[in-house]
Amino acid sequence: HCDKAFFIKRDFVDHVAAHQGQKKHGCPVCKQKFTKKADLTRHRFVHLSGEERVEVRRGWRLACYFCKKRFQDSSHLECHLVTHTKEKIGGRCPTCRKTFCSKQALTHHGFLHLSADEKVALVEQRVSRVCLFCHKIFSNSRTYHGHVVTHTKEKAFSCDQCGEQFSLKGNLTKHARIHSADPRPFKCTQCDQALTTKDSLVVHKKTVHRKLKDFVCLQCGKKFGRKSDMVRHVNSVHAKIWHPCPHCGLTFSRTDHLGRHLKKLHPPE
Template identity: 35%
Template sequence: MFSYNSALMKHKKIHKGEKEFICLQCGKRYRRRIDLAYHVRIHTGEKPFKCLVCGKTFCFKSSLTSHERLHRREKPFGCLECGKNFSQNIHLACHMRIHTGEKPFKCLECGNRFGQSRTLANHMKIHTGEKPFRCLQCGKSFRQTANLSSHMRIHTGEKPFKCLQCGKSFRQRGHLASHVRTHTGEKPFSCLECGKSFSRGSNLARHMQSHRGEKPFKCSHCGKSFCERSKLRTRQQIHPG
């Protein structure tokens, strides 16, 4: 039941799909004036909601509320599959695609599909050749800011990932993970041809070259080729000089 005729008329517009409030900047339409007002902030840059902890500002109160959970370390949205928790519901929704296998974002260039839009955006840089993140030390450029951050540790010498078994430190988390397998003996990368297992994916890739007959490592002295770099080094020791 509706108390006023105006409220009833507004409600009927929902069923009719009427959107009478139009953004003069981009032409997008809305059913409610308040929704248009929120939208206009995207164009004006207005961010009236400010975080009292760090000073960051937001267009919408809901965005501020989500941000404040980071400071309080609240993660109320839990995955029922694996128990991982998130501060925002949208992050949980993205995470769930790992379990469901859903990949709604498709590359129009090569057809590859991705679970997240930002993963697709990063992938597209492969096709465009775009590398917008540049190292100010040596000028090398990267497609992703995470890759630049890892690269910068070469210049700073920082090795934040430490092995709890032996104390050895690494610049990248992936390198630590590979190293830990030397302690555990784990070899998760198996050859489908012969069943041989490896601790690193790169070692499996090199091994697969032997099945395909690939010999990319060529001796500059005698021209003989090898499937592994180590065998090339052994061969080069035979040659004088």
């Protein structure tokens, strides 16, 4: 029907069924049919009584004492709780001394300090995942699948306000804030700066107020507060990687500058 490709057979089968107009998952209560089983599961919730809904939620998810956010298992809840208590109980990285809220987060972080040979050894032990396209190695399935969509260009998450599509759910969540009453909800307590994400606020405080720059260019020694800024510097200044506009041939040292150029001078029809 189309050229879309999938990594999970279940997603592929549901997608084909949507093309064929098939709705194989029927509700036993009202007989309404759905293309995806997950849609049927969400639908069946509407037929439960108030008491049944409470019972399902109690057995299905654990709630945070502070903000009532719910989680599927206790390990996720424990990792979330430290965002309120500010505890760093996961331990400290012996290489860079960074602290973490959970041992799992510390383990994933430690993967960044491994050599190429050590990463390959982990892959052979089936502890990590290797990208089929570029052979980049990842410490867990979540980051692996997040990376794969950068190759497939698949955008499965659509904004219900403006229709813009995203390859990662987290990017959709960040985008959705522009449609809210407060698009920049994270306020810096040390200045008037307001940011769209909590991660941006952490980086802002670290680089602007604490003057910390942990990422050093190995070519010239220049320091940066964010790894992405250091990589951008290396690509444009030392590697001389330029990004041409496909319409007019004008070149840019940064992809975000190319993006602004495309939106301003070559907007999509």
